[in-house]
Amino acid sequence: MHPDLDAVINRYGTDCLKWDYMEKWLGVPEGEALPSWVSDWDFKAPDFILKPLQERLDHGIFGYSERSEEYFNSLIDWWRERHQVTLQKDWFHTTPGSLPAIAMLIECWSQQHDQVLVMSPVYHAFFRTITNTQRTLVTSSLVNDNGYYTIDFDDLELKFKAGVKVMIFCNPHNPVGRVWTEQEITKVCELCHQYGVYLISDEIWADIDFSEHRFFSCLRVDESLQQKMAVCIAGTKTFGLPSLRLTNTMIPNEVESIPFKNKLQAYGIDVYSAFSLVANQAAYRNGAEWVDQTIIYLNENSRILDEFIKAELPNIIYRRQESTYLSWLDCRSLGLSDEALEKQVHSAGVIPSMGYAFGEDGSGFIRLNLGCPASVLNEKLLRLKKALIN
Ligand SMILES: Cc1ncc(COP(=O)(O)O)c(C=O)c1O
The missing domain is CATH 3.90.1150.10 (Aspartate Aminotransferase, domain 1)
Structure with missing residues (x-):
């Protein structure tokens, strides 16, 4: 189309x-x-999003809704075909947006005043996600070489040594526009593993990559490096659906996902907007x-x-x-x-x-x-x- x-x-x-x-x-x-x-x-x-939404609207009953097999499969197929990642159904945690998921993960995986790191300049809402959960914001500046940004791994390691508990990784990076390479991503994941840092990889820009710069997901690193990891994925940017509020956060390690799952249930975030589900399923299936x-x-x-x-x-x-x-x-x-x-x-x-x-x-x-x-x-x-x- x-x-x-x-x-x-x-x-x-x-x-x-x-x-x-x-x-x-x-x-x-x-x-x-x-x-x-x-x-x-x-x-x-x-139209392939609007038509199913219209049909759902015309049905006229807006009761509680669940995620169907087809919902999961539409995402699983998309990620296998486009990103060479096999998502598992039991990794999925679905929330109204990425920021709520990131804030709740920070609360699950750290204590008040613990250090949470971002690489700056970075998407500004991460700052308040950290400070409004009473964590300590730590930044590691990216290296800017005439507009091309890279990670300062020495600085990152220093900050990790000084006690960082959680890192929010923007992959690809807003605002500097980098698609981090496999090498860069592997190194970030290895350092997190070495220092016991929980990694939250925000991959909601994954689908929009240009020419030779192919997006690489943290879910592609060795399984041993995925034990303290969450990855946020969404159709928000890919299909222009931010106000439909839907993000899926993948947590490969089931034990580490338990506090998050409990929190979602405690806050009643384990039921879903019918419109969000319909729109996302249609988008991933036909888009x-x-x-x-x-x-x-x-x-x-x-x-x-x-x-x-x-x-x-x-x-x-x-x-x-x-x-x-x-x-x-x-x-x-x-x-x-x-x-x-x-x-x-x-x-x-x-x-x-x-x-x-x-x-x-x-x-x-x-x-x-x-x-x-x-x-x-x-x-x-x-x-x-x-x-x-x-
Ligand atoms: C990297 C990144 N993460 C999260 C968000 C916001 O996500 P949500 O609206 O799903 O909370 C944005 C919005 O621009 C973003 O660029």
Whole structure:
């Protein structure tokens, strides 16, 4: 099925965080501004998701729902075919989103004030997931070589030696866009194993990888390294379903999964939204070709941005992302404070996420969402130029 991603669809008036809530959260009045902050995309869901949802809606009874065999199989088949991972049905723990799963896992696998590590700059919500569960946030800065980020393994080991209990690993990485290699992932898993660190690998961007950069799951490392591991997978980013709130967290070691399972039951998170189940099952079962085409479109948007930056904003460093539809732009050469940078882009009518939100290492950067029709992207780029050339 060929996706129609060029359609420009008005999202105002749908209680949409990205469009309707710019004023409330960012102080940007509704009007001409083009939001590029929240990481969802502006594409309509395909018919192979909408039709089963409509049928479920038309049925009209919305009682408690369970996960069917076909639900599990649709995910198991997808992961076997696309990622060479054989998921086991008893690894699945299904929650309304990834962040609730990550927060509850932190609570299960550590005590108050224990250290929880992330590699920064990183998806900002991880910070509050750690601090709001009364854990101690520890960061290990990624190494930035002209826009290409790698892991500082020496620093990671030092931090592990100093007592880290849990690591949240963003694989692929938001915002720097890296698809970590098999070697990098194996090394992270070996270090966690060596120091008894629980590893939570957030793999919700797994399906969006570009050209030669093939996603590699932590579930592919040797079984002996998977004993203190949880892996979050979701159709959220792949099919644009974030408000349907559904993530599956895989825990290969049954004993380690028991506290998490108990917690889900205690909070009544062991029943599921019928709409989420229907949408995800249909998406995984029928979405392969659509996703392939969508990735080509997103990759083309990244190429458009790359050409634009080279031609019009050569002082800005943009290394094309290996995954995600989020571009990470290094604007430090402009010599602006974060405040001034934010003010300039906002007044030009383009609203990216500001890099400082992703940790200190993000200061001077912006994260621009490329998940939109190419025509809208082109308009955003013209505004970006207006904002940054002065
Ligand atoms: C790496 C990563 N993890 C988690 C989330 C949020 O996941 P959820 O909406 O399922 O809680 C995002 C959203 O952008 C993300 O980029």
